[in-house]
Amino acid sequence: xAKLWGGRFSKNTNELVDVFNASIEFDKRLYHEDVxxxxxxxxxxxxxxxxxxxxxxxxxxGLEAILKxxxxxxxxxxxxxxxxxxxxxxxxxxxxxxxGARLHTARSRNDQVALDxxxxxxxxxxxxxxxxxxxxxSLLAVAKKxxxxxxxxxxxxxxxxxxxxxxxxxxxxxxxxxxFRRLEGVWAGAxxxxxGAGAIxxxxxxxxxxxxxxxxxFGTVYANSMDAVSDRDYVIEFLSFAxxxxxxxxxxxxxxxxxxxxxxxxxxxxxxxxxxxxMMPQKKNPDIAELVRGKTGRVYGHLQAMLxxxxxxxxxxxxxxxxxxEGFFDAxxxxxxxxxxxxxxxxxxxxxxxxxxQAVSKDFSNATDLADYLVRKGLPFRQAHEVVxxxxxxxxxxxxxxxxxxxxxxxxxxxxxxxxxxxxxxxxNCVAARVSYGGPAFSENEKQFAMGDEIIKKQExxxxxxxxxx
Ligand code: ARG
Numbered sequence: 156x157a158k159l160w161g162g163r164f165s166k167n168t169n170e171l172v173d174v175f176n177a178s179i180e181f182d183k184r185l186y187h188e189d190v191x192x193x194x195x196x197x198x199x200x201x202x203x204x205x206x207x208x209x210x211x212x213x214x215x216x217g218l219e220a221i222l223k224x225x226x227x228x229x230x231x232x233x234x235x236x237x238x239x240x241x242x243x244x245x246x247x248x249x250x251x252x253x254x255g256a257r258l259h260t261a262r263s264r265n266d267q268v269a270l271d272x273x274x275x276x277x278x279x280x281x282x283x284x285x286x287x288x289x290x291x292x293s294l295l296a297v298a299k300k301x302x303x304x305x306x307x308x309x310x311x312x313x314x315x316x317x318x319x320x321x322x323x324x325x326x327x328x329x330x331x332x333x334x335f336r337r338l339e340g341v342w343a344g345a346x347x348x349x350x351g352a353g354a355i356x357x358x359x360x361x362x363x364x365x366x367x368x369x370x371x372x373f374g375t376v377y378a379n380s381m382d383a384v385s386d387r388d389y390v391i392e393f394l395s396f397a398x399x400x401x402x403x404x405x406x407x408x409x410x411x412x413x414x415x416x417x418x419x420x421x422x423x424x425x426x427x428x429x430x431x432x433x434m435m436p437q438k439k440n441p442d443i444a445e446l447v448r449g450k451t452g453r454v455y456g457h458l459q460a461m462l463x464x465x466x467x468x469x470x471x472x473x474x475x476x477x478x479x480x481e482g483f484f485d486a487x488x489x490x491x492x493x494x495x496x497x498x499x500x501x502x503x504x505x506x507x508x509x510x511x512x513q514a515v516s517k518d519f520s521n522a523t524d525l526a527d528y529l530v531r532k533g534l535p536f537r538q539a540h541e542v543v544x545x546x547x548x549x550x551x552x553x554x555x556x557x558x559x560x561x562x563x564x565x566x567x568x569x570x571x572x573x574x575x576x577x578x579x580x581x582x583x584n585c586v587a588a589r590v591s592y593g594g595p596a597f598s599e600n601e602k603q604f605a606m607g608d609e610i611i612k613k614q615e616x617x618x619x620x621x622x623x624x625x
Contacts, residue, residue, distance in 0.1 A: 156235035159245060160597040178477050179232050181484060182215065182239045188274040189239050190222045194265065195370040196350060197258055205261060205360050210254035217251040218243070238477075239271070240264045249454040261362050263354035265384040265472040272479070274371065276345040276393060276625045279487050284338055287400075288614050291331050293498040295607045297506075298324040302600050305582050306421065306511035307520045314518040318504060322595035325603050330403040335614055337396045342621065344389035348373035352383035355471045372624045385471040387461065390479045394458035397486040398451075404493050405451040408444035410621035411500075415441050425503035428496070444501055447493045454489055457482030492523065515582045519547055521557055524585045532571040542569045 158164070162170050168176070194215050201211035221243055224230045236242045241264070248255035301320035308318035348371065351357065351364035357380045368376045377383030414421035415429075424441055432438035464478050528538035546568050550560055558580045565572035578584055591594040 159236075159241050161167065163251065173235055173237075176237060176474075177234045177237065178238045178241060178480065181233055181481050182268075182271075183232050183242070184484060185239050185268075185271040185275055186225050186243065187222070188278075189243055189267070190218045192270045192274060192350065192371065193243070194218050195367050196311060198264055199363055200260055200360075202258075202366060203361050203363050205362065206254075206257045209561040210257050213251045213254040214247065214258055217247045220250070221246055224425075229450060238264070238268075240267050261353065261358040261360040262350065263352075263384075266350045266356050268477075269349035269352070269384055269386070270371075272483075273345050273347065273373075273389065274448045274625075276389060276483075277342065277621075279491075280338060280342050280345060280393075281621050283487070283490060283494070284335065284534075284614070284618050284621065285333055286491055287331060287338065288611060288618065290494050290498045290501075291328055291607075291611055291614075292334075293502045294324050294328045294331070295611070297501055297504075298328065298600075298607075299604050301506060302597055302604075304506065304508050304511055305515045306594070307515045307518055307584060314514070314520045316523055316589075317515045317520050317585040318595040319586060319597070319600065319602050320508075320511060321604075324328060325600065325607070327403065327407055328607060330433055331400075332610060333552050334396065334400045334403065337399060339617070341389065342391045343374075344392050346374040346624070347383075347389075348376045348384035349386070352377060352380035355384055356380055357362050368396060374624070381471045385468070385473075385476070387465050387476060387479050390483050391458070391465065393483065394454070394461055396485055397490050398455050398458045401447070401454045401493065402491055403453040404497060405448045406446040407497070408441075410440050411504075412445040412448075415439075415444075419514075421507055421514075423505040423507065424500065425505070428500040428503060443496055449462070450489050450493065454486050457486050462560040470590050484563065502531060512582075519550075519557065521580045521582060521585050522547055524588070525557060528576055528579045529569060529571050532573075534569070534571055 158168070197206070197211050197214040197218075200206045201208050230242075230246070232239075232242050233245075236245050244255070244258060247258065298321040301324070304320040305317055306320050306323065308316050308323070320433065348364065348368040350367050351362050364376050367373075377386070387399040411422070411424070413419050415424055424439070424443075426439075428443055429439045430442040432440065460482050461479060464475050468475055525546065526536065526539040526543040529542060530536050534542070546557065546560065546565065549564070549568070550557055553560075558577060562572065562574055562576070565576065586595050587597055590599055593599070
């Protein structure tokens with residue numbers, strides 16, 4: 156097949172080169188953006204008097220027909236035509252002749268691919284933000300149901316202090332809010348319009364880059380042609396966002412795996428979100444959580460790969476930059492899937508309230524509360540810590556927990572202990588008393604639920620705005 160750039164060549168490319176060089180297998184997913192971008196470019200060329208208006212009409216109609224063909228599955232993508240840009244342009248010229256051949260005036264694939272990627276990213280950001288909000292809603296809904304569900308909070312995976320399941324889930328809700336904020340930051344980088352940078356140094360034609368930006372709903376225009384074609388910061392920022400989001404999902408996955416083990420027994424995943432073993436009939440495995448945890452490594456890899464790809468590149472475009480796509484696309488697919496499946500998995504799991512409460516009543520997670528009790532009776536905290544440490548050691552030696560030790564026994568450790576200490580040790584009271592801002596007290600979490608609802612409302616307003624800008 157004749158190359159669109161074949162003029163200065165006297166031989167066909169080697170077959171291996173064709174395959175190795177081509178990106179069509181993966182960049183065909185940019186077809187919609189490529190068509191839309193080309194239509195905007197053609198209109199601008201017409202408006203600026205660079206190509207005749209009749210050509211614009213033909214180009215627009217031709218591109219719209221090609222879009223329909225692609226969507227109907229009636230378009231055959233040719234490896235010999237390298238990438239989505241040349242596949243579409245070649246087909247256009249085949250259909251409409253000379254007008255099609257004028258489309259690439261004042262444009263290079265370098266600024267064209269950058270435009271497509273920016274547009275595609277903006278669209279995906281909106282879809283990902285929608286999924287993020289959905290997952291937040293799902294977490295918040297489960298949290299609201301479990302404001303009274305006590306469980307041990309862990310540090311070092313050792314029982315630390317009593318909390319509620321709601322408080323635990325709200326921690327993830329907070330992480331996701333930061334993810335949303337980071338995604339807004341990614342938007343800023345994606346919302347810059349690169350077209351008109353040409354291959355590297357702009358163009359001699361009287362183009363209007365701002366008209367293209369307006370037509371395509373871009374907030375800003377790249378101010379330097381060389382930066383416009385070599386920038387991949389926006390991809391790196393996206394992947395960094397994706398890596399952080401996956402890290403959060405991976406930490407939750409680890410907890411889901413632990414909680415659904417027989418040893419914990421805190422939750423049971425719905426049958427629709429678990430899998431069995433081909434050999435062991437009794438097994439119910441948290442494969443989805445494990446896969447999300449596993450895929451996190453892949454997304455980290457994409458971030459690392461893009462950083463390394465970009466680090467040694469002289470300005471401006473180098474073919475290395477074609478490598479920005481597969482990792483980015485894979486990260487998009489991975490986070491969208493992970494968020495979607497998590498929203499439902501969390502909403503449908505069974506929470507074993509009794510197992511959680513049992514765990515928190517048969518442990519020493521109330522020891523800090525006993526120390527705080529002594530502090531309120533006037534003992535400096537450091538000494539109170541020491542006294543309660545001795546009580547704990549005594550209890551362990553005698554095979555008891557703190558509520559099972561008698562007042563007389565306690566008074567051997569400190570005469571500040573009085574009959575009211577038992578109240579302090581009840582896990583529900585431990586939680587209720589932790590009213591410091593951001594603490595797990597039931598009353599505090601009630602406030603957090605209301606704030607959560609507000610946050611989601613605000614995010615939805617932002618989303619509504621972003622939808623208009625894609
Ligand atoms: N397929 C290429 C890419 O994704 C498009 C830009 C190619 N530009 C060039 N001068 N070879 O990066």
